[in-house]
Amino acid sequence: MEWLVVGLVLFLGAHTFGTLRSPRAALIGRLGEGPYKGLYSLISLVGLVLIVVGFGAYRSTGYIQVWNPPRAIFHPIALFLLWFAFVALVATYSPPSRIKSLLRHPMLVAVKAWALSHLLVNGDLGSILLFGGLLAWAVYDRISLKRRGDAGAAQVGWSGNDVLVVLLGTAAYVLMFWLHDTLIGVAAA
Numbered sequence: 001m002e003w004l005v006v007g008l009v010l011f012l013g014a015h016t017f018g019t020l021r022s023p024r025a026a027l028i029g030r031l032g033e034g035p036y037k038g039l040y041s042l043i044s045l046v047g048l049v050l051i052v053v054g055f056g057a058y059r060s061t062g063y064i065q066v067w068n069p070p071r072a073i074f075h076p077i078a079l080f081l082l083w084f085a086f087v088a089l090v091a092t093y094s095p096p097s098r099i100k101s102l103l104r105h106p107m108l109v110a111v112k113a114w115a116l117s118h119l120l121v122n123g124d125l126g127s128i129l130l131f132g133g134l135l136a137w138a139v140y141d142r143i144s145l146k147r148r149g150d151a152g153a154a155q156v157g158w159s160g161n162d163v164l165v166v167l168l169g170t171a172a173y174v175l176m177f178w179l180h181d182t183l184i185g186v187a188a189a
Contacts, residue, residue: 007050014043019144063124074120081117085110087169097161104152111138
């Protein structure tokens with residue numbers, strides 16, 4: 001569990017530091033933009049690796065159950081949120097679409113929906129730390145963007161790109177649903 005916490009601190013710490021514009025600008029001024037981006041990427045990567053290793057080690061030693069989510073209530077909600085997360089994730093990298101413009105910051109929406117869906121169906125301590133930490137960071141980052149005046153994606157009308165976003169998001173959702181046990185080690189349903 002220690003590596004999971006250290007990984008979360010590094011990964012989320014680097015991402016949070018990026019939202020602090022004055023300290024970030026000062027560090028870029030001291031290091032230069034390239035070295036700053038390299039350091040940011042290295043810290044984020046180390047954090048991500050430690051999250052994966054730490055969560056895997058935590059799971060192999062047994063879950064510390066905090067609460068037992070009622071499966072019948074939360075499972076359908078979690079599955080919908082996961083589908084929505086994949087649609088939002090695809091919208092992040094799509095050409096301009098109405099979905100992208102409505103979500104404003106689709107990557108943050110995807111992280112929030114993904115994390116919340118996992119919190120609803122996992123009541124163990126490691127999951128609460130992992131998914132709760134990512135959810136809290138995504139909420140913080142969205143507030144930070146709003147305070148900085150970042151309006152997000154440009155407003156556009158509905159187009160064929162929206163159909164593509166939904167189709168690709170749905171396909172990714174179905175693929176991950178089928179491969180979750182193989183890739184993650186836990187069945188999705």
